[in-house]
Structures are given as C-alpha cells and as structure tokens.
Amino acid sequence: FVSCAGLAVRSPGMRNSAVQESPGRRARVARRFGGGALLLAGILLLAVNLCAAITSLPPIFPELRDVLHISTAEEATLASVPVLCFGLFSGAAAPLSRMLGEERVLGAALALLAGGLLLRSADPPVLLFPGTIVASAAIALMNVLLPSLIKRRRPERAGLLIGLYLLSLSGGAVVGALIAVPVFTAAGAGTAAARLSLGMWALPALLAAAMWLPQLRYRTLPPAPAAGGQRRRGVLAMGRHALAWQVLAFMGLQSLSYYATLSWFPTLFRDRGMSAAAAGGLLALMNLGNAVTALLIPVLAQRARDQRLLAVISMMMTGAGLAGAAFGPLGAAAPLVFLLGLGQGASLGLGIFYTMARAPDPVAAAALSAFAQSGGYLLASTGPLLIGLLHSVTGGWAVPVGALLGVVVLQLITGWLAGRARTVPVPGPVPLAAPEGAGGRRP
Template sequence: MTRSTTDPAPEPGSSSGDPPQPGAGSFRPEAGQGRTRVLLVAGFVLASLNLRPALAGMSPLLNEIMSDLGLSPAAGGGITTVMVVCLGLLAPVAPALATRLGLDRTLLIGLLILAAGVGLRGAGGVTALYAGSAVVGTAIAIMNVVMPGVVKQHFPDRIGLFTGIYVSGLVTGAASASALMVPIEERYGWRTAAGSVAVLAVAAAALWAPQAFARRRGGRAAGGRRPYAMLLRRRVTWYVMAFMGLQSLTFYIMLAWLPTIFRDAGLPADQAGYLLALTNLAQIAATLTVPLHAGRARSQVPHVVMAAVLTVAGYVGVLLAPATLPWLWMIVLGVGQGASIALALLIIALRAPDPASVTALSAVAQSSGYLLAALGPFAIGLLHQLSGGWTLPLVTGILVCGVQVVFGVLAGLPAAARTGQVPDRVGEVW
C-alpha cells in the first residue's frame, strides 16, 4: 500500500522517502557511552583529513623530485597521473573488502596501506616513487569509496551533517598539505616532506582501530552483497555516475591549469599560486554548509543547479577578465566546485538504501568519475596547444558544466519524482 500525498514528510537523509534505518553502531545515545561516541567522531574526522594530502602534497614538491631523480616534465606529471588513475581503476576493491571485513575494518586497511605507500614513495629511486604512488592511489581509492558507506552506517539520521564534515576534512587536508610541503622540504628535503603525510595516516589508524575491532550487534552491517548487475540496471546509478564524473572533470581542469592561465594573463607566479589556494579555501565554506542544508531536503536539485551556476560564473570570469578581480572569480569558483563535490557524495549516500548499497554505488560512481577526471587536464592542455590560447579550453569547460547540471538534476531528484511513485520499502525504488 502506497502512502498518500498528505502523509507527513519523511525524515531527512532517507534514500527513497522512508525514515532512515539505523545501522550497526549508528550515532544514537543508546549506541554507546559518550567516550565511545567521541572516539567514533574523532576517528572519522581524522580519517577524512587523510583523503587528499598524499595526492595534493606532491605538486609543490615536483620540481625538487624531478631535479633529484632526473625526471622529465612528462615523467614528473606521471606521478599524479598514476595516483588519479588508481583512484578510478581500483575503486571496486573497496566493496570486495567491505563484503568480507565490514566498512570499519576496510577503512582501517585503507589508512594502513596509505601509510605504507607514502613510506615506499620516498624510500628509493624512480621505481619506488611510482610504485609507492600506485599504492597511495589504491589506498585513497578504498577510503574514497567507503566513506559514504561509513556515514550511512554510523550516522543514518545525520547524513548531511557528516557528509559535510568529511568532505570539509578532504578539502582541508588538501589545502594544508599544499601549504606545508614547501616549508618542510626547504628544511628537511623532499623525501621527508613527502613522507610526513604518513604520520597523519598512522595517527588516524590508531584512533580508528578500536572502532574497527569493536564487537557490536548486527555484525558487519555493511558486508552484505550488492550485485553490480542489478545496480547498473537502475537509471539513477548512471545519473550519479555521470554527475560524479563531470563535476570531477571540471574540478581537475581548473586544478591543473589555473596557475598557468593566470600567469599567461600577466599575473606573477606567486600570486597565481595564492589564487589557487584561495579557491581551495572557498571550497571549505561550501562543503561545511551545503550538505547540511541539502541533506534535509527531499530534492537536491536546487542545490545542484546553484552549484553549477557558480562554477560556470567562475569559469566565465577567468575567461573574460582573468586579471580583473581574480580573487572574486576564485571565491565564486571555489564555492561552486566545493558544493558540487559535496553534493555528489551526499547524493551517493542518500540514493542507496543501506551501507552495502552505498558502498557499491560509491565504487561505480567514483571509479568512472576519476577515470574521466584523469582525461580532463590532458584534453584541455591539448586544446590549448591546438588553439594557441585559453578561450577554446575554457569554453569547453563551460559546456561540460552544462552537461554536469543536467545529470546533477536527474541524480538530485527523489525517487518519487523520477518514478512517479513512493516505495513501500526502503530500497524498492532508488
């Protein structure tokens, strides 16, 4: 029997119109004592801070690494490419681990693999550098995928809040690593600077370990199987995949080329770097606020549209007047891009009915998303080389934003709006 249209609105955070179902270890008063809840949240936050430093912290060290190891610019750029490709190709590893071990232990394994990869990366020559980078990419891929499932499992009635918290941790970790790598390198060398990220990973693993090995009712709540064939038959899966991929593409285009665009417009190199840092800071404001508000809404469409509008406005500002009020364009662009990634990850958590399904949807969305994102900087660079300027590349980026908003709207619609019905059970339509 379906609900009438006069029924009260569902609780925020449900995937298909039903109140959220508490999972094992969910963030409720009866789930444990206050100290246990504090450790859970603290471990979750510290884990989120590890999602980007090992990736973002390499760019400021690239010149020193290339000089020390005799790498060409193409080979130096390959360090980041290896990590981003691994983010896409190895994302499906996470659901397989979660099926056997549960989400909490899978996150712990990701943190330990990250620490090992960071250590390997700076321990030897070129082979160790690339091998360690591949291990780092694998670890980040695992953690990327399981974090939405961890939110669904432990905080089912606070999905918007904790999505905002962990995406903010992701952005904060990236910005902090970018800022700290050069001072550490100047004092201790690039190997110590690059290896310093392992300290954060080990600290997070130590704090998360009690949660990973805790015994609780319900066992491995996220360990249920979710066949990919069934997942891929649902239209919403493809909408979420496309939205995740396209917003990642528009982000990595700007991440790779913004400093060069500003320098070609006549701005000093240091100012170009500060502007890139500014757009990262603006993302934090969006990731803290947008998921909290959007997670309470039945439809995320208005938020998706506004985020795309702001991203396009940032692109247009950089295209038409890169040297005029560049700080304004960076704030607008940062808010738009920060809101977009936060919404993509929030929608993954909202559209699937249980932690296992969230993990599977996260895997397919992030796998396709990062593989697409890896092509963006190369394609834009090629367009710049062929056209001799930045107009064609930036117009292409704006067009991609237009496609992004289409799939974002389709992904942001609740199940009832997409199908014309409200399901009787969680997960019947999503």
C-alpha cells in the same frame, strides 16, 4: 556520496546495518567503542589524510618536473593516477570489510597510505608512480568505509560526525595546498625537498594509525550482498536506466572539472606571472569555496521541488569563475577562484543529493551511489591527463580552459536532466536489512 572536494564517498545514510540491535544494546556498544573521544579523534585525523597528500602536489608540479626530470606527459599521468585508483579500488572496500571488519580495513588502509607515501619519496624517479598508486588505493578504501563506519558506530551522532568529518577533510585539502610551496622552498628546493614534499604526509597518516589502534579490537561488518529480488536493484542493473547514467555523467564531469583545475591551475597562474606561493594560496582558496557550498547545497536542494535551477546556478558560478580566473586580471584572481570553488562545490552537493533523491529507497540508493561513483571516477580520471596533454601540444592555456568550459556546458545539460523530480524505476519495495525503529534516528 560525499566528497573531499570532488573526491566521492558513499553516503552513510544509504546503507543499513546487517545486525539488528535494540536501542539499549546499541547505546551500550557505542559507549564501549573507543570511549567516544578516541573514536572522534581517530575519525578526524583519518579524514585529514584523505586530501592533503593529493592537494599538496599541484602547487609544486613545475619544481618536481625540473628536479625529478619527468616529462609533461608523465606529470599529467601522475595527476590522473589518484582519480583512476579511486574508481578501480573503491569497489574492494565492501568485500574486504565483510572479511575483516571496517575498523581493521581502515587501520590497514592508514598503514598502506603511509607506506605508499614513503615509497614514492624513497626514490622518486623510480618509485613515484608505484607509491602514488599504493597511497591512492588506500585513500579509495578509506573514502568508502569511514562514513559507513560513522553511521554504524554512532548513529545517534551521525549528522554531527559527518559534518566534522567533512570539515576535517576540507581542512586537510586547504592545508595541503597552502603549505606545499613554503615547505619545498624551506627544504632547499632540490632533490631532498622533493622527497620531503612527496613523503611528509606519511607522518600524519602514521599519527592517525596510532590513534586508530584502540578501534582495532572491534569488528563492525557491513550488510551482506543483496540476494533474490534485490539483485535487480544492484549496481549493474542501474546501467539499464537513463536517469542513472545522467547522475553518473554529472558526478563524473564534476570530478573531472575539479581534478583538472586542482592539477593545473597553479601552473596556469604561475605561467601568468604569479609566484608559486600565491598560486598555492589560490588553490587553497578554491578548496575552501568548494567546502562551503558542498555542505550547503544539499540542504537547499531538499527544500526545492526539483533541482534544475540549482544546477543552472552552480554551472553559471563554475563557468564564470573558471573563465574569469584563467583569463581575467590577476588582481581579481582571488574572488574569481573562490567563485569557481563555490560553483564546483555546489555541483558536488547536487551530485550528493541526486544519488539519494533519484532512488526510491535506500537499497536502490546504495546501488545508484556505487554505480555513479565507480563510473564517475573512471570518467574523471581522463581530466588531468587530457588538460595536461592539451597544454603540452598547444603551448598555452586557451584550448585547455576552453575544453573545461565545454565540460561545464555538458555538466549543465546532465545536471538539468538529473535535476528533474524523478526516481530510477526499480522493482517493488524490498524489506530493509534493519527496520527503521531498530536502527535509531536516521541522520
């Protein structure tokens, strides 16, 4: 899977079309679908919405806590809700898309996202958590389906579109963190400002939904569930293999580390005397570094004999950036936070690569990706809550940051184990749903 700075989605290359089409018919269908430009605009606007509503809250958590009168424990729970929802609701994407088609589920998810964001802003103390759950469930569905739709609708441009998708996704994360404090301050820093900050991202969601309307005429269906011998390659079957658990642990710990720093580093920097706007800017810088190596590392990993050295390098960058940013001089915070982002993005890129390289074929890779995604998110959801509670109990940041450094050590161990050149043992070859020649060039 790929990520919005730790937010994982299934790789489009890991699933196969349920409909066998000739290259000529596929090309005619691709030309008809949304006119190309409309499809591209819809994809990019949709991707922007996957992260902005999440990264825009941590920079103003202290203000929201004061204005909305929520406790530190409630704040920590709020930070964990999106990640928990990603693990709980991402599995619903496949059955829903088989019933309705991927385009219609994505359109409904955009409407659901806008509704959830408006709901949490309508009466924040009461509807904050229900609205966040609704919005996070919508993001979970879009996370899974959008790359898959790109692969099916425009296979001949899948590589380019995935790259643009990731750039838009990262851009949304950066912008969300960067403008959170200025918007809150400009709106008066009161209850009205809190409602605006909680609900303003409904506008780009509605804009993306309007841009997506032409795609609702089409109904792209994912493959039917595996049958017969392929069941032995299913998601639950991955639990029998130590390598699959190593990949899950590495991906889960990566997301745990990212979401914990995303949620609490702005507060940490403000406790050290930094302004709210500067702390939000550092969060945006971390996301920028994350995007750089998340795109670069899979390319380097593919050229290496195994990925153990890359795992060590990524964890060294993460550990050095984490400790330096938390305890080093504030004057050096910007480069250290960027180094932290580079390390987290590198480990994310490795996790993406592991889900592909540690499976012998696309059928097994899809199962490994789903296994690591669902379990990894559930593991990651404990991160923001745990770090928030540790800070609340100890009253400082030494113990929470020490716990995160312990997570880095565990990542190093699991990354080293998963980095060995092996694959998950599965039964013999199973025919793919569509021959490679019938589906066009693989991205």
